[in-house]
Amino acid sequence: MSEIFEFIAAEYNYWIYVTLMMIGFYAMIAKKNLIKKVIGANIFQTAIFLFYISLAEVEGGTAPILMHGHDGAHAAHEVIYVNPLPHVLILTAIVVSVSTTAVALALIIKIYQVYGSIEEDVILAYRKQLAPEFSEHARQKQEGEQ
Amino acid sequence: MIWILDFTMLLFLVVCAIAAISIKDLLSAVIILSAYSLVMAIVWVEMQSVDVGFTEAAVGAGITTVLFIATLARTEGRSED
Numbered sequence: 001m002s003e004i005f006e007f008i009a010a011e012y013n014y015w016i017y018v019t020l021m022m023i024g025f026y027a028m029i030a031k032k033n034l035i036k037k038v039i040g041a042n043i044f045q046t047a048i049f050l051f052y053i054s055l056a057e058v059e060g061g062t063a064p065i066l067m068h069g070h071d072g073a074h075a076a077h078e079v080i081y082v083n084p085l086p087h088v089l090i091l092t093a094i095v096v097s098v099s100t101t102a103v104a105l106a107l108i109i110k111i112y113q114v115y116g117s118i119e120e121d122v123i124l125a126y127r128k129q130l131a132p133e134f135s136e137h138a139r140q141k142q143e144g145e146q
Numbered sequence: 147m148i149w150i151l152d153f154t155m156l157l158f159l160v161v162c163a164i165a166a167i168s169i170k171d172l173l174s175a176v177i178i179l180s181a182y183s184l185v186m187a188i189v190w191v192e193m194q195s196v197d198v199g200f201t202e203a204a205v206g207a208g209i210t211t212v213l214f215i216a217t218l219a220r221t222e223g224r225s226e227d
Contacts, residue, residue, distance in 0.1 A: 012153065013156070016157075016159065019160055032226060033227060035221075036167060036172075036227070038214075039167060039176070042210065043166070043167070046182070046186055046206070049190075053195050053198060056193075061194060082193075082195065087198050091197060094201050094202060094205055095201075095205070097206075105213050108217060108221065109221060112221040112222075117222070
């Protein structure tokens, strides 16, 4: 039993990452407001970044910057570094994340200009009222009548 | 790594995430998300990944917040849920 508790306590970064990811996922699915959905997507992405940075962690490691390596071979392997490869991956993913956020927010502005609302259910109801022939239910009913 | 500081900041992250998705005023939600990003950047600098921490502080807490506020200025500020 104490081994299980020790395991949970030792890996707490990963538990927090799973919790944050599920919070973001819940916001993306259950929230009706479009901006709340984008906030949820942001939280989801940041949770995955936290997972990668936790993977790179080495006990007692320091930042991966070469220290006094200018004067020969003896210097570079005196220091323990954390793994820099996940850092590079996440550096790229942060830039991708901000661009996807920008595109999503631009789409939300266009949706608001057309429908006058950023609530998902209001937009869907307005669509059905505006063009009932395009809604899936009406099309199926029409096919049933024929 | 100072584990008690790390643990406090991670709990703060969870609280911020729950607050950001459950608050009804969207401007407050965006500012809470900005605080979330800043604390996340501090966690990463503390985990020795300084480059990612700097990028997150500049991009996640800076540019993303500006984009969200610019969107809120052109749309509604209230959310139904």
